[in-house]
Amino acid sequence: MKVLVTGASGNGGQAVCRELMNAGYTVRMADVVPTHSDDLQSLEFVRCDTRTPSDVRRAVAGVDAVIHLAAWHCAHNPPVSDETIFSVNVDGTFHVLEACRQEGIKSIVYASSMAYGWWSVYGVSKVIGEDLCKAYHEMTGASIVMLRYHEFIPRPYLEFGARLLRNGVDRRDVAAATLASVKAVLGRNVGLFRTIVHTDHGMPQDVVENFRNLGIGWCEEKLPGARRLIEKYEISLPEKVEQHDLEEAEHVLGWKPTVGFLDFLCDLKARDEKGLDVTNLWVPSELPLI
Numbered sequence: 353m354k355v356l357v358t359g360a361s362g363n364g365g366q367a368v369c370r371e372l373m374n375a376g377y378t379v380r381m382a383d384v385v386p387t388h389s390d391d392l393q394s395l396e397f398v399r400c401d402t403r404t405p406s407d408v409r410r411a412v413a414g415v416d417a418v419i420h421l422a423a424w425h426c427a428h429n430p431p432v433s434d435e436t437i438f439s440v441n442v443d444g445t446f447h448v449l450e451a452c453r454q455e456g457i458k459s460i461v462y463a464s465s466m467a468y469g470w471w472s473v474y475g476v477s478k479v480i481g482e483d484l485c486k487a488y489h490e491m492t493g494a495s496i497v498m499l500r501y502h503e504f505i506p507r508p509y510l511e512f513g514a515r516l517l518r519n520g521v522d523r524r525d526v527a528a529a530t531l532a533s534v535k536a537v538l539g540r541n542v543g544l545f546r547t548i549v550h551t552d553h554g555m556p557q558d559v560v561e562n563f564r565n566l567g568i569g570w571c572e573e574k575l576p577g578a579r580r581l582i583e584k585y586e587i588s589l590p591e592k593v594e595q596h597d598l599e600e601a602e603h604v605l606g607w608k609p610t611v612g613f614l615d616f617l618c619d620l621k622a623r624d625e626k627g628l629d630v631t632n633l634w635v636p637s638e639l640p641l642i
């Protein structure tokens with residue numbers, strides 16, 4: 353099976369391409385720039401600006417499924433203008449879906465976002481993106497999964513750990529959810545399906561609701577030494593943990609997240625025991641140690 357990934361050279365795109373490659377898919381990468389990662393050099397690369405219909409048509413020709421990740425978001429430095437965000441995220445998505453219709457491709461995964469909503473141009477670009485997916489599902493019968501990823505922007509290691517308790521998700525879970533989705537659309541197991549892609553720490557509800565008071569005790573019980581690590585590295589803890597019900601995703605896609613706060617603490621413990629300096633580490637490039 354051949355899968356096209358748009359935005360393939362980006363942070364999520366590279367992880368998704370690796371996951372597909374390891375699962376035995378033939379991968380075509382499409383982006384405005386090629387990747388510099390050595391392990392992805394053997395994959396086919398198509399230069400494609402999703403704002404240009406002929407580029408997109410060329411990119412999708414002959415594939416069985418499309419994973420559409422190409423987009424700009426608000427966290428780029430230097431920032432991308434709202435005009436560019438709108439045209440890449442909205443026009444680009446329209447061109448990808450339209451090219452799929454023209455080429456008869458009926459298996460599509462769309463990268464939506466937890467930022468879906470009406471309070472920013474980026475957020476509304478994902479509202480329109482999901483609406484376009486719905487329209488193309490109605491018009492063509494395509495099987496489409498829309499994934500509202502939580503945040504996986506590269507950031508310092510300790511910040512990443514603290515963020516897992518809030519809106520953060522590990523990029524490995526993003527890639528695994530995307531692989532599960534492409535399998536579902538290729539198997540025509542879904543019509544139009546949407547899910548959040550977030551973390552699950554396996555915490556009881558009372559700990560989720562009252563993490564400030566109960567969280568350290570729970571972590572210590574699961575991982576002796578957790579309290580010392582949280583205090584030593586001054587990891588900021590939320591009042592309550594952001595936790596969504598991901599049961600439907602498990603049921604429909606067979607996917608559930610695997611990297612939670614305890615996994616981060618295990619990794620931190622291993623680094624701490626080795627006397628490694630974690631203050632200058634970045635995620636995802638330097639994960640996992642263990």
Ligand SMILES: NC(=O)c1ccc[n+]([C@@H]2O[C@H](COP(=O)([O-])OP(=O)(O)OC[C@H]3O[C@@H](n4cnc5c(N)ncnc54)[C@H](O)[C@@H]3O)[C@@H](O)[C@H]2O)c1
Nearest residue numbers: 359361362363364384401402422423463465501503504505
């Ligand atoms: N990173 C996050 O925290 C996050 C959270 C929610 C949703 N998302 C969504 O996930 C997807 C991937 O995000 P990411 O963090 O990997 O982004 P990224 O910025 O790392 O990568 C985006 C890629 O898209 C490419 N691109 C930009 N304009 C293009 C165009 N016109 N044509 C073709 N390619 C183009 C870029 O060159 C880049 O390689 C996006 O749709 C994003 O909105 C990301």
